[in-house]
Amino acid sequence: MNTAEMIDETPLTGLRFSKGHGTGNDFILIADPEGERNLTAEQIANLCNRHHGIGADGFIRAIRSRRLPEGAQILAVNPGAEWFMDYSNGDGTCSEMCGNGVRVFVEFLVAQGLVILDLGEELAIGTRGGVKTVARSENGYRVDMGPWEFIFPEKARERGMDSLVEAAGLEVARPALSISMGNPHTVVALADLAELEGTILFTAPKVDPEPVHGTNVEFAVPAEPLVSDGVGRISMRVHERGVGETLSCGTGACAAAAATRFWAGDQAPDIWDVDIPGGIVRVRFFAGSDGTERVELSGPAVIVADGVLA
Numbered sequence: 001m002n003t004a005e006m007i008d009e010t011p012l013t014g015l016r017f018s019k020g021h022g023t024g025n026d027f028i029l030i031a032d033p034e035g036e037r038n039l040t041a042e043q044i045a046n047l048c049n050r051h052h053g054i055g056a057d058g059f060i061r062a063i064r065s066r067r068l069p070e071g072a073q074i075l076a077v078n079p080g081a082e083w084f085m086d087y088s089n090g091d092g093t094c095s096e097m098c099g100n101g102v103r104v105f106v107e108f109l110v111a112q113g114l115v116i117l118d119l120g121e122e123l124a125i126g127t128r129g130g131v132k133t134v135a136r137s138e139n140g141y142r143v144d145m146g147p148w149e150f151i152f153p154e155k156a157r158e159r160g161m162d163s164l165v166e167a168a169g170l171e172v173a174r175p176a177l178s179i180s181m182g183n184p185h186t187v188v189a190l191a192d193l194a195e196l197e198g199t200i201l202f203t204a205p206k207v208d209p210e211p212v213h214g215t216n217v218e219f220a221v222p223a224e225p226l227v228s229d230g231v232g233r234i235s236m237r238v239h240e241r242g243v244g245e246t247l248s249c250g251t252g253a254c255a256a257a258a259a260t261r262f263w264a265g266d267q268a269p270d271i272w273d274v275d276i277p278g279g280i281v282r283v284r285f286f287a288g289s290d291g292t293e294r295v296e297l298s299g300p301a302v303i304v305a306d307g308v309l310a
């Protein structure tokens, strides 16, 4: 067994961490280059607890890709992806990808002196959702998130919707569209900002049918007008799988932009600004070298503190 796969039961006293966020989606980050600190789900949940721990939406371990089996697979096809973002939700469960997290992850690697990333350079990062290429941008970092996909393609193409979502504060179940950004999302369109504000997300929305590994649920309101200066605009709130309501979700913003653009039809723009409670992220759709449509996410990444566990 690879050492990185063994759960580390040693006390966390003395463990160095950083706290960072991307548009208010916050993370605890640790550097564990050789894979010696594989925390249990319970330890992660305790650290992310906002009352008894440090508090965060997610936990990110920076580990060299070669120290994890899934990282080694990635290195075989992309030898440049030296670093792997080992991401867990605040409840200790694993997720394939985190769009805000990957920007904060790169800011952390730079702050720790583990990588140098100059303007115009690109850095390949291994994740459980595949390799993501990150570069500096005007608003922080931009990330090539790869292609988006319908989770239920037949229903989605036939009806434009594939499921129903019930949430407290909404009187009737709403039609929704499920989209994968490496991790699962279900996007619900609401009529206006009053409806968005009135939606209660203390409890998880019910999604029927739910994607097999659960889903993150985004509530999106198109701006009036939908497009200004060639940019599509939506407001969004999100209930994240394994967390609850968060101030922002990068993969969720990509999914909400993809769904809204699909509903809007052929004339819809390729660039979207998604206004979430924690700020604004930009989503751009572009054709990859093989012709498939890919998604780019850009937004800020901030490290706010470094600390040592007592």
Ligand SMILES: N[C@@H](CCC[C@H](N)C(=O)O)C(=O)O
Binding pocket: 025, 058, 089, 094, 095, 096, 097, 098, 099, 100, 101, 183, 184, 216, 240, 241, 242, 243, 246, 248, 249, 250, 251, 252
């Ligand atoms: N906040 C993230 C998404 C984190 C993972 C998600 N909760 C899941 O379980 O898929 C983002 O910025 O993308």
